[in-house]
Amino acid sequence: WLPLLPIKHYTVAHILQDDKVLLGYKKRGFGQGMYNGFGGKVEPNETPLQAAVRELEEEAGIKAPLRHIGVLIFIVAGAEKAFHIDIYYAEEFEGTVMDNRTEEMRPEWFSLSPSDGPGELPPIPWDKMWDTDRYWFPLLRDKRPFVGRADFDKNESGAFISRRWWYGT
């Protein structure tokens, strides 16, 4: 058998509705201070879909019929594990979006249409998101399945450089 790089399996779930997307401001942990969909680690006793539904309920307080739409693989030079992230979305949900009630995430709606005028929802906060998000968000918005991979290496001065591959339908 070939040696395998073990993976850490995560989920990220988004609600897409009427040209807007629900994201959460991460108040602690990995990705603190950034906006992301809702998600976390897939536990050993559950499927990725079960994990995605559970995390959405824990972090946003809503239940949604999530559909799988994308896979991201991140490989960081020198790290013991690769990241495997399953991306989900739903267009409807049950319950009321929680209003800043958890320690973890503060849910907020953002506009997916570039031409919103004053008084409308804020645009996607790219500068406070993972920088690879901008590659696959347009595919998520259009509900086009995708896979992507990014390899992160350090250059001589210690800065991360990345190479990326994206495949959409």
Ligand code: 6OG
């Ligand atoms: P906890 O450790 O807080 O879960 N995650 C990423 N999300 C995006 N958009 N881009 C990435 O690429 C990510 N790497 C990890 C997966 C961490 C959460 O962060 C997500 C989980 O939802 C760099 O339980």
